[in-house]
Amino acid sequence: MHTSKLLWAEGISKIYTIGQIQCTALRKTDLEIRKGEILCILGPSGSGKSTLLNILGGMSLSDTGKIFFQGQDISSYTANQMALYRRNKIGFVFQSYNLIPSLTAKENIELARQISSKPLDVSQVLEWVNMQSKTEHFPMQLSGGEQQRIAIARAIAKNPEILLCDEPTGALDYETGKLVLQTLVEINQKTNKTCVIITHNTAVSQIAHRTIFMRSGQIYEERLNECPALPSEIQW
Numbered sequence: 001m002h003t004s005k006l007l008w009a010e011g012i013s014k015i016y017t018i019g020q021i022q023c024t025a026l027r028k029t030d031l032e033i034r035k036g037e038i039l040c041i042l043g044p045s046g047s048g049k050s051t052l053l054n055i056l057g058g059m060s061l062s063d064t065g066k067i068f069f070q071g072q073d074i075s076s077y078t079a080n081q082m083a084l085y086r087r088n089k090i091g092f093v094f095q096s097y098n099l100i101p102s103l104t105a106k107e108n109i110e111l112a113r114q115i116s117s118k119p120l121d122v123s124q125v126l127e128w129v130n131m132q133s134k135t136e137h138f139p140m141q142l143s144g145g146e147q148q149r150i151a152i153a154r155a156i157a158k159n160p161e162i163l164l165c166d167e168p169t170g171a172l173d174y175e176t177g178k179l180v181l182q183t184l185v186e187i188n189q190k191t192n193k194t195c196v197i198i199t200h201n202t203a204v205s206q207i208a209h210r211t212i213f214m215r216s217g218q219i220y221e222e223r224l225n226e227c228p229a230l231p232s233e234i235q236w
Contacts, residue, residue: 006160006194007033007056012065014051014217025051025215028064033196035164038188038228040205041198043214049198052165052214056196057164058086070161087115091155091193095167098145105150106135109157116158125153128190129183145176149183156187162194163187169204174236179232181207203236204216 014026026048033039033056043049054060056067058074065073074085099108106122113119126132129149139147148168155163165184169177186206188195197204205211206229213221 004035005032006035007067007069008064009052009056009095010066010068012052012062012067014048014055014060015063024110025175025217026055026062029194029209029217029219030221031056031212033194034210035194036188036192037209038185038195038197038207038209040208041196041214042181042200042205042211043198046202047214048217049214051217052197053166053198057090057092058082060231068151068177088117089161091158091160091163093148093152093155093163093165095170096146097139097151097171099147099151099154101139103235104136105131105142105153106137108139108150110153118159120157120159125157128156128187129153143176148172148176148180152180152183152187156193157189160193162196165195165197166198168197169199169201178231178234182235185231203234206234207231223224 009029009031009143011028011030013024013028016023016025029041029052041049045128055062066073068074069089077085103111109122109125113122126135129152131146131149131153134142134146142150169180172180181204187193197208209225209228211223211225212219
């Protein structure tokens with residue numbers, strides 16, 4: 001059972017202004033993320049889940065409320081402090097991979113290690129994602145699933161406290177998506193890293209220890225999963 005709070009939000013809101021139109025993306029939201037867990041944030045497009053993830057990861061600022069990491073209020077951080085928070089505490093995994101095309105798989109991972117104060121060994125993270133044989137391949141020489149696994153290796157190589165994954169299977173086919181989920185589960189089990197996955201795919205939530213359900217910028221339900229499924233067992 002995961003009970004130790006690592007990152008949490010209290011009453012955070014986000015409003016975007018486009019011309020004279022205001023769009024409320026997040027409404028007075030409270031959220032708790034626990035050390036060592038896999039948390040799924042589930043909701044349709046436009047529900048506010050990506051906005052929430054960006055705020056938790058220090059990529060965006062909330063308009064109201066506070067964010068706490070390991071008991072410290074980070075919502076009042078300066079730009080430099082927030083950059084250090086992103087660099088040392090957060091690993092991002094995106095739907096679009098965001099690998100640098102001119103660098104090999106190994107070089108993409110090495111680049112992330114250079115900004116970390118306590119990086120992990122490249123060989124170790126490549127073994128975790130089962131990509132040891134592709135170290136000298138460029139992104140264009142890799143399949144979508146392979147690129148995503150390298151992106152996961154890049155994120156974990158910084159040795160962050162939390163992996164924030166924004167639709168990590170969204171651009172992948174069924175079988176490849178399950179391989180990527182298996183990679184995330186294995187990293188969670190081997191390293192006890194907290195992993196947050198946002199998705200619109202309800203099947204993905206079956207691998208999580210907890211699931212948060214969102215719609216219209218609000219959390220409306222939370223479910224605890226005492227016996228998470230293996231990625232190989234889920235279907236969509």
